[in-house]
C-alpha cells in the first residue's frame with residue numbers, strides 16, 4: 001500500500017537555521033506545505049518567507065522551545081489547524097556546548113538532554129499524534145552518537161539517546177505505517193559547526209585531514225557537508241521513494257565514521 005506523504009504538510013523543528021532550514025526549503029521546492037518551528041522568532045520569519053518564495057503553498061512560522069512539552073503540543077495544534085493533519089516530521093533543533101569528562105557541568109548536561117533528547121520526545125509524541133497513518137519521521141542526530149569524540153561528552157550522550165529513542169518510537173509507530181529514520185551527520189557547514197571552531201582554518205583542516213591527538217580520522221570524501229547534503233537525504237526519507245525504509249540510522253558524513 002502506498003504511504004500518504006506526497007504533498008502533505010511537514011513540521012520541521014530547528015527550521016530557522018542550518019540543516020532544519022535547508023530541509024524546510026528543500027521540501028518547499030517540492031511544493032509541500034511546511035510548518036517551521038524554532039525558538040528564534042526573527043530568523044524563523046525570514047525562513048518561512050523564503051519557503052514560500054521557493055514554492056511552498058503554505059509556510060507557517062511557529063515560535064516554540066522544543067524543551068517545553070506544552071509549547072510543542074500547542075505549536076502542533078496550530079500547524080494542524082492551519083495546514084491539516086501532518087504527513088511528516090523533521091526534527092533538527094539541537095544544541096552543542098563543548099565539554100569533556102573533567103569539565104562538563106550538570107547544567108550543560110541537562111540542557112543537552114532537555115533540547116536534544118526530551119525535545120525530540122515531545123515532537124515525536126505530539127506530531128505523530130496528529131499525523132496521518134503512513135506518514136514519515138526523520139530525526140537529525142549526529143555521528144557523535146556512535147563515534148566517540150573528545151570534548152563533546154554531553155552532546156554525544158544526548159544524541160545516542162535520541163537515536164535510540166527514535167528507533168524505539170518507530171517500532172511502535174510501524175503499526176500505523178509511520179516510518180521513523182535517523183540521520184547522523186558529520187561536520188556540516190552551519191552556525192553550530194562554525195561556533196565550535198575558534199579558528200575556522202584550523203578547525204576545518206582538523207575535520208578534513210584528521211587529528212591524531214583527538215583520535216579523529218578525517219573525512220574520506222574530502223569536504224565539509226553543506227546543509228543541503230543532509231536535507232537531500234531527509235527529503236528522500238520523507239518521500240514515498242523510501243516507503244519501505246524504517247528504523248534506520250544513516251551516517252551522512254562523507255565516510256568520517258569509518
Ligand SMILES: NC(=O)c1ccc[n+]([C@@H]2O[C@H](COP(=O)([O-])OP(=O)(O)OC[C@H]3O[C@@H](n4cnc5c(N)ncnc54)[C@H](O)[C@@H]3O)[C@@H](O)[C@H]2O)c1
Pocket residue numbers: 013014015016017018019020037038039040064065066067092093094095096115119140141142143184185186187188189190191192193
Ligand atoms: N552542523 C554540524 O556539523 C552537525 C553535525 C551533526 C549533527 N548536527 C545536528 O543537526 C541539527 C541542526 O544543527 P545545525 O548545525 O543546523 O545548527 P544551527 O545552530 O544552525 O541550527 C539549530 C537550530 O535549532 C534551533 N534550536 C536550538 N534549540 C532550540 C530549542 N530548544 N527549541 C527550538 N529551536 C531550537 C536554533 O534556534 C537553530 O535555528 C542539530 O540537531 C545538530 O545537533 C549538526
